[in-house]
Amino acid sequence: MENFNVTAYEVxxxxxxxxxxxxxxxxxLDRRLQExxxxxxxxxxxxxxxxxxxxxxxLGWLLDQYEKGNGFYVxxxxxxxxxxxxxxxxPFMMAQWLQEKFDxxxxxxxxxxxxxxxxxxxxxxxxxxxxxxxEDALDIAxxxxxxxxxxxxxxxxxxxxxxxxxxxxxxxxxxxxIKDAFGFTNETNIGALFYTSTQAVGTFIxxxxxxxxxxxxxxxxxxxxxxxxxxxDVVEKLGYYKPAIxxxxxxxxxxxEPKMSSSxxxxxxxxxxxxxxxxxKVNRALTGQQSTAELQRKYGGDPxxxxxxxxxxxxxxxxxxxxxxxxAAERGGSMLAGxxxxxxxxxxxxxxxxxxxxRERVEGHIDDFMMKA
Amino acid sequence: MENFNVTAYEVxxxxxxxxxxxxxxxxxLDRRLQExxxxxxxxxxxxxxxxxxxxxxxLGWLLDQYEKGNGFYVxxxxxxxxxxxxxxxxPFMMAQWLQEKFDxxxxxxxxxxxxxxxxxxxxxxxxxxxxxxxEDALDIAxxxxxxxxxxxxxxxxxxxxxxxxxxxxxxxxxxxxIKDAFGFTNETNIGALFYTSTQAVGTFIxxxxxxxxxxxxxxxxxxxxxxxxxxxDVVEKLGYYKPAIxxxxxxxxxxxEPKMSSSxxxxxxxxxxxxxxxxxKVNRALTGQQSTAELQRKYGGDPxxxxxxxxxxxxxxxxxxxxxxxxAAERGGSMLAGxxxxxxxxxxxxxxxxxxxxRERVEGHIDDFMMKA
Numbered sequence: 001m002e003n004f005n006v007t008a009y010e011v012x013x014x015x016x017x018x019x020x021x022x023x024x025x026x027x028x029l030d031r032r033l034q035e036x037x038x039x040x041x042x043x044x045x046x047x048x049x050x051x052x053x054x055x056x057x058x059l060g061w062l063l064d065q066y067e068k069g070n071g072f073y074v075x076x077x078x079x080x081x082x083x084x085x086x087x088x089x090x091p092f093m094m095a096q097w098l099q100e101k102f103d104x105x106x107x108x109x110x111x112x113x114x115x116x117x118x119x120x121x122x123x124x125x126x127x128x129x130x131x132x133x134x135e136d137a138l139d140i141a142x143x144x145x146x147x148x149x150x151x152x153x154x155x156x157x158x159x160x161x162x163x164x165x166x167x168x169x170x171x172x173x174x175x176x177x178i179k180d181a182f183g184f185t186n187e188t189n190i191g192a193l194f195y196t197s198t199q200a201v202g203t204f205i206x207x208x209x210x211x212x213x214x215x216x217x218x219x220x221x222x223x224x225x226x227x228x229x230x231x232x233d234v235v236e237k238l239g240y241y242k243p244a245i246x247x248x249x250x251x252x253x254x255x256x257e258p259k260m261s262s263s264x265x266x267x268x269x270x271x272x273x274x275x276x277x278x279x280x281k282v283n284r285a286l287t288g289q290q291s292t293a294e295l296q297r298k299y300g301g302d303p304x305x306x307x308x309x310x311x312x313x314x315x316x317x318x319x320x321x322x323x324x325x326x327x328a329a330e331r332g333g334s335m336l337a338g339x340x341x342x343x344x345x346x347x348x349x350x351x352x353x354x355x356x357x358x359r360e361r362v363e364g365h366i367d368d369f370m371m372k373a
Numbered sequence: 374m375e376n377f378n379v380t381a382y383e384v385x386x387x388x389x390x391x392x393x394x395x396x397x398x399x400x401x402l403d404r405r406l407q408e409x410x411x412x413x414x415x416x417x418x419x420x421x422x423x424x425x426x427x428x429x430x431x432l433g434w435l436l437d438q439y440e441k442g443n444g445f446y447v448x449x450x451x452x453x454x455x456x457x458x459x460x461x462x463x464p465f466m467m468a469q470w471l472q473e474k475f476d477x478x479x480x481x482x483x484x485x486x487x488x489x490x491x492x493x494x495x496x497x498x499x500x501x502x503x504x505x506x507x508e509d510a511l512d513i514a515x516x517x518x519x520x521x522x523x524x525x526x527x528x529x530x531x532x533x534x535x536x537x538x539x540x541x542x543x544x545x546x547x548x549x550x551i552k553d554a555f556g557f558t559n560e561t562n563i564g565a566l567f568y569t570s571t572q573a574v575g576t577f578i579x580x581x582x583x584x585x586x587x588x589x590x591x592x593x594x595x596x597x598x599x600x601x602x603x604x605x606d607v608v609e610k611l612g613y614y615k616p617a618i619x620x621x622x623x624x625x626x627x628x629x630e631p632k633m634s635s636s637x638x639x640x641x642x643x644x645x646x647x648x649x650x651x652x653x654k655v656n657r658a659l660t661g662q663q664s665t666a667e668l669q670r671k672y673g674g675d676p677x678x679x680x681x682x683x684x685x686x687x688x689x690x691x692x693x694x695x696x697x698x699x700x701a702a703e704r705g706g707s708m709l710a711g712x713x714x715x716x717x718x719x720x721x722x723x724x725x726x727x728x729x730x731x732r733e734r735v736e737g738h739i740d741d742f743m744m745k746a
Contacts, residue, residue, distance in 0.1 A: 159536030167490065
């Protein structure tokens, strides 16, 4: 028995990311690949050099394609079930960076039926998710995407484009295959069974649109890899390239949960959280510090176990030297929890204020980012 | 063991329609119901009075609704896999009659993914079926539908409307349920598993469009009942009326097969068959006649076992007195096979010529019949 579990619909226990590589058959995003990306991009994204994006599939091949002048496009997404949290930023910030540095088009799937089909919660309605999906589109667009090179689409509203392609995928996936892969049972509903085929469509949708085979790179949380483990062979049989993938770790919950959950009101920071909410939540965050200020000053804390340090590392301090200073202060015991949390709250609030200003700015022309139905 | 089998995807053996009623839990379309329909329509459709439409669900309730002034709409469809045959006319001729006599809107689903998902035949492509689907739309429109009261839709092209509603159905149907109902296995693909939820959508699509609950009547071949056995409770849970259904027998194949199959080139008459093809095929038809002309003259034949007689009964001789004359001639031995077949060929060709003229006429304004994507 493993003491952790990562499926598309559940993350439990303390995730051993190295073990996950073996289990999923994915490869490290190693120094050599990082250097190749850096040579093209002119910089190494902090999430990559810090191992937050820790694994990959076919990334070397993708860079070969890029260097040959074939280019690639980026595909990622979010399944709405509540308001967007800062954890949801990871794939989108990476996608935006890839767009900017590799001149890549970005396709963003918002499967506004997935959680409705997967979750057994009568409060989750299609209408409710659809509203959230449109809120998500604003939050995503606000992250600096180029509207000329970005297509956000909703599975229900863009089904006229997606469904037919999903059918092509679905024909080649049996119940047996996904039963094991997703932990489904005979009592799983047929919509949930079908769903993964719509997620696969993004890996070749641009190839369909343009009538030629275009490489695809997917930045995603590692729990989503299963969709493409199932689909990659199918996609190839349909005549398209297998997608390349970059896998990220999970942003931990504020109180040390292995993955921030948008349904955990107090463990998650929402993009819509106001100043006081952020302060209140960060104040209750788990730190790696000793039980008293005295002990902390004497022995110091452990940044790896400190949510506050981790939030800087994952999202809020891109500068390595500045991050090391924060980590050193935690380790050395010079920074006490209260001060530490106050500084992070301020940093997060600064980010969220800027984000919401951008969000307002894109609201007037959000249609420029959306795929035409 | 039954010596026949009727599922959505296979009809084998000599179908015992009475046994089917018990098996499917459907009720006879009895004299009382026929009289109620006749009182409204001003006539009893020959397919009803001859027991070709032999069974029903909820038809009494539907007529109550109609008499209360609530009206109803008609839903039927065809899954393209080849050219349309005369057997495919049964639901559409009934739908057209219901439109005319009950002032009913008609919704026609052309699920242009179903056979692609169900059949394991590499020659069946989505592109190929899509072409057939548009051919089918012409053949259907040519049957006299009122374009102002008719909406034909393709599952792939109208997925923008259908998919979201199918998701609502799919959430309430488990793999266990459809595995048994459709004879699926763990190796069935997830598209085939999902498909039935799209077929269910037609039972409430008009209610969704108009934002009120509208009764629905489905004329269908009895093999399609299973889709609605599965869906009727789901549809009710979604807040819509269970559909009423009228079940037809199968038009036999020309050579006595229990159901004309569009993939049996010689046993089927296609709407596109030219004069000589019809003559050639009808010439090879099974009749209920004796082995020699002499014996036939002496003992006579059996109209119930005679495909030629059955084709008059099901489709090509709406007049009961004229039909009885044909049956009497067969029984009495006065009409020999050659003459009998020649007369049927002529009748079919007359029908097909008129049909093709109508088909050409509607081709110019087929869009008037199609649901907007």
